[in-house]
Amino acid sequence: MxxxxxxxxxxxxxxxxxxxxxxxxxxxxxxxxxxxxxxxxxxxxxxxxxxxxxxxxxxxxxxxxxxxxxxxxxxxxxxxxxPDRDPLAILGEPAKGAISVYAQxxxxxxxxxxxxxxxxxxxxxxxxxxxxxxxxxxxxxxxxxxxxxxxxxxxxxxxxxxxxxxxxxxxxxxxxSLELPPDPPEPEACGSCRACLDVCPTAAFPAPFQLDARRCISYLTIELKGPIPREFRAALGNRIFGCDDCLAVCPWNKFARAAREQKLHARETLRAPALAELSRLDEAAFRALFAKSPVKRTGRDRFVRNVLYAIGNAGEPALATEALRLLDDPSPVVRGAAVWALSRLLAAAEFERLRTERLPLERDESVRDEWVTPPPLVPAEAGTQAEAAG
Incomplete structure (x- = not known):
């Protein structure tokens, strides 16, 4: 018909x-x-x-x-x-994880x-x-x-x-197969605005209307299976699943409103979860927490990898305890991220002691690479705090 x-x-x-x-x-x-x-x-x-x-x-x-x-x-x-609140506000709370609005x-x-x-x-x-x-x-x-x-x-x-x-x-x-009367298309109305391009933390837009997924935080935290390239890790901040920056700054959002579908509203447990708690998730706890969430498809190991990068970016030496524990994780991608986090949180002498102790025991090449790559410079006060915490 x-x-x-x-x-x-x-x-x-x-x-x-x-x-x-x-x-x-x-x-x-x-x-x-x-x-x-x-x-x-x-x-x-x-x-x-x-x-x-x-x-x-x-x-x-x-x-x-x-x-x-x-x-x-x-x-x-x-x-x-x-969303019913500013999705970028969480970026100002570095000890908590930022999960993209669509996955909350x-x-x-x-x-x-x-x-x-x-x-x-x-x-x-x-x-x-x-x-x-x-x-x-x-x-x-x-x-x-x-x-x-x-x-x-x-x-x-x-x-x-x-x-x-x-x-x-x-x-x-x-x-x-029905022939329905077509509606008119919506003409592009971005004008000269560059807000979404300029806010991107990793410069993932080589030109307007073009995306290089290899630089996109959503791709890096969700699709990429191995270690995230070092050049992007600091730019992740506390984004542990996806990135809303380019969406959230769009001026057309002034006409947006909160979803009327209650199931799409953020669960309180996912609005601003503590990185320390997320780093302790084993497979069963991960599946339980994200049972109805898109996050579950990424898997526990990649998710905890992201959490560890965020811990390394948090600038809170007390979180080094969580990364230290995960040096013994069965997953190489988790162990490697833990090494990077510690290189950001510990004083140089303490990190060197760990490297001397751990490197001979590590068999995975990607994790060994994390140990032998020179760690980033750690501010003197951070190192002092780390030594005091230890």
Whole structure:
């Protein structure tokens, strides 16, 4: 069954709103897909880092019809996850960990998927046709699709910006064989603003509207499996999972509002968790704390690695005790991060004593490399405090 009247579109929008979505718009998928060329350049230049799945799925990302030849329209859905407080305030509390806003509540993949599937079932029962559902887990370029449908535009930070919700939208999509009247696209409205580019701690934007994921803190703390390159560690600060800086400074956030979906609100345990407590998580405790959070997919070892870098950046010698304990952790990536943290917190003489004691016993090359690389300079007062604490 096909239709080109506007009535089904309004009924679909009403049903999407009833299911809790904040935006629902439509686009056809007949035209060329310039987003594919941008992605191909991104991969060709190696800016995807270790995300090999991006390179492997390039052919399927070239156009929505590469995912499904019979698709005629796309229904693009937006769910607001705006925070109820300044997400950058936590950066001023170095002994606490900063977790990206999207990961402080329940896993949006599960929440969105259930609702998108519910809308898809309703759609098929009401209007027929064939369809496929997507929520950030398949090779469909959802941000360009959302831009074409008019939910917003891809800002200079490459994320979607909405006039209504700023930079705080989760996206879901339905490709359908129905022919729905397309909504007009949203023109780019960043103007001369550079706020998102200039705030980036690691200079991850080589130019406006371009991202080098290899420098992005979200990539480094979530996707990168091994040690984070030394050149970026100090810039991490206390960011232990993702980074909200470029999103949070967007001027369009002045129109944003806190998410109405309670499950997306931050859990109190994840708003400002103490680094010392997080460093003590074993596998079972990690899984329990992040049972419903996107953080769980990173795994305990990588997460504790991030916590240790933050401990090294905290400038509090009392935290050296936590890093010392993790020198015996089974995971090399944790042990290596512990070495780096101690090189930042201990006086030079104390760190040298540890190196002499530990280096002959270490068999992992990446950890040995941490021991033999000259430690950063530690302010004299920090060393004095460390010796006193010891």
């Amino acid at each position: 096909t239709t080109s009247t506007s009535e089904p579109a309004e009924l679909i929008r009403a049903e999407a709103k009833a299911l809790g979505f904040d935006l629902c718009r439509f686009t056809d998928i007949d035209e060329a897909w310039p987003a594919a060329a941008r992605l191909e350049r991104f991969v060709a230049e190696g800016r995807h880092g270790e995300m090999e799945w991006l390179a492997e799925t390039l052919p399927r990302r070239r156009h929505p019809r590469a995912m499904w030849q019979d698709a005629r329209s796309a229904i693009v859905l937006g769910l607001n996850y705006g 509540g329940d896993d949006y993949h599960e929440l969105m998927k259930a609702r998108v599937k519910a809308l898809a079932r309703w759609l098929q029962a009401r209007f027929g046709g064939e369809l496929k559902v997507f929520v950030d887990t398949a090779p469909l370029l959802e941000k360009p699709l959302a831009e074409r449908a008019g939910l917003g535009w891809q800002g200079k930070h490459t994320n979607l910006v909405s006039r209504e919700f700023g930079s705080w939208l989760f996206l879901g999509s339905i490709l359908t």
